[in-house]
Amino acid sequence: MHEACRVLDRIWRPDPGNPLITPELLRVFAHSGSYVVGVDRGGRMVGFCLGFLASAGLHSHIAGVDDSVRGRNVGFAVKQHQRAWALARDITTITWTFDPLISRNAYFNLTKLGAEPSEYLADFYGAMQDEVNAGTETDRLLVRWELTGEHAAGSAAGTPAPSPSTSRAPARWSPWTPNPTDARPSGAGTATPSWSGSPPRRRNCAGPTRPWPANGATRCARY
Template sequence: MNGTEAAAAAAADLAAHRAGVTISELHGLDEMLEARRVLDRVWRPDPANPLITPELLRVFAHSGSYVVGIHRDGRMVGFCLGFLAAAGLHSHIAGVDDSVRGRNIGFAVKLHQRAWALARGITTVTWTFDPLVSRNAYFNLAKLGAAPSAYLADFYGAMQDGVNAGTESDRLMVRWELTGEHAVRSAAGTPRSVTVDSPGAHTVVGLDARPDGRPAVGRRDGDTVLVRIPAEIETLRHTGPSLARAWRYALREVLGGLMAEGHTVTGFTRDGWYVIDRRQESQA
């Protein structure tokens, strides 16, 4: 184990200790059955259309992919699956029980995933997330330091699980360069922050909220473009589904459009803004 791998393993162990969990690879079919139960509790899929089968999970594990369970007090409370891909490792799905949310378990899992990948010579992890979910955007772009590489409109098509039903499945693809500056600083507990100038000649607002909460598409001609998303889109999907859809289409137009033109998302602010630099071109 070289110095980078050792440091990554130490950071992962510390994060798991602080979260009060153990994270380990799964192998047996009984473990895969329990993992499927965890996913069912978190995502609430249609029983006729499971997210994944225990048999397929066992194949992934047997073939060398990342299949781990998160345990607390002897009970599996979370699960994560990543499979080998062209870029390195693609992290496909993860979830933890509501009973243990807010304990930084997600951060512990990502650091475990980073250490696991580096130990196998893998230096890039990719995954997707819903770009309208503010807490996930902050976690992925700021706390972990991952970089958006593509906006994928309605990537999965119509979904029927209890979390995503009724909304188009737009996703933001991100790349996490595990030996890069941002990942290293993240593992040490330092989030990636971005400095945002006040709107003016060089910094413009591409998407904001009107007083009634509806999205307002603005300018996209500045050096820096700020793109707002709602604080609680998951609640809005239940209380105002038509408004939630309006935000989906507005974000697809503005953020998706800017990324399609090759511009770089440089970060996400704590108060809900994507920051796009039109002077840089994406390397995706």
Template sequence: MNGTDAAAAAAAADLAAHRAGVTVTQLHGLDEMLAACKVLDRVWRPVPGNPLITPELLRVFAHSGSYVVGVHQDGRMVGFCLGFLATAGLHSHIAGVDDSVRGRNVGFAVKLHQRAWALARGITAVTWTFDPLISRNAYFNLAKLGAAPSEYLADFYGAMQDEVNAGTETDRLMVRWELTGRHAVGSAAGTPHIVTVDEAGAHAVVGLDAKPDGRPAVGRRDGDTVLVRIPTEIETVRRTDPPLAREWRYALREVLGGLMAEGHTVTGFTRDGWYVIDKRQERQA
């Protein structure tokens, strides 16, 4: 990593924020931390008395040099992200944006700001977790950003009481974003890491698919490439058919979690909802 990398990252971050119509800035004052916690409350809707994080703790994170930023539009905070230093570099713990700015590439602007912030401090990798059953998040993290899955974590947080996670086991996929790697550089330049099922080749097998009734169907795992499907809208399924959502959770844990535990590499996620696992590559620790 050199000064040119950091400068290019900063320029890409500024352009992404401009296109999204927001500003992304570090937070310092206690009033800003209170506003950030209100953003998290609007996004996750935790039960009263059980906040995701407190303003006082955010103040400590910010004062000690962690990544604590707010996203503003027209003077109002509409997004927030917290990251802290970890063994791998920077671990991005939580991020969220208001519904009012969803679908406007605000999350992308935040991640490019995070990348620029890290590179300016000599940090070349960022890790974070996400729910591997949520298709739009899988595409954003693996395709649009070019991060690479490193570990499947079963029920990582245990039972959670916010409206987003209540009633579901909290499996998470840990990803690692190599900030100077070709996928991250391509992402910053507007070129996502695209993979398709057609590219999987003749020796691809389907490890998990959907039956006609929407239930998961566990298949084969003996090909060079294994394709693993997830539902397009699992969040809707959770509300309308919780038992079916749990079936998908356990099936994905068995297939994707099992393949990753064996050391196989997730090479991407397709636009139409397939994880692509290459059994000819070993996952890098």
């Protein structure tokens, strides 16, 4: 449990006084039957995923791998393990949230896994103090992964079906097609969002910026 927290600290680099999660809480989740899984490589934990039981089935709260194994499909392996774990317990739906403006995450969740958009959550977590999220609003897209569906089963078998999820995008914005480089496991490359109607405004910020789709608002954020 302590090593899992150290993995999360290496990935998100939170304020030392405000950890993402504590070993004691992980102990409770594991003991009560939630999904608490570490990824081991050469005797060292390099990835971690926590999911807890929810009304929809299983909610995957946090997952990450450190830089030493980025681009090696470890995240995909974790989601397939999570799917098998859930199905063995008669759970057929997994939900989670992600930042839809990070193109590699959108590609991974919606296209590679076949999860479908369920709800747009404005500033869901509020202000966060870790280095990855600090200084940005935390709008998230909630997705549902139907584990017995055609796309999820095909993805597990290595033959994913075309995803129908793009037809359910919010009316204010349309989904984008990732550059071919986004299909690489490393997620290298970027994608350019395409908009229905006038694009949202952008404001001047220090460092990289990206447009924000919700209600035509402005936002600056770090990649």
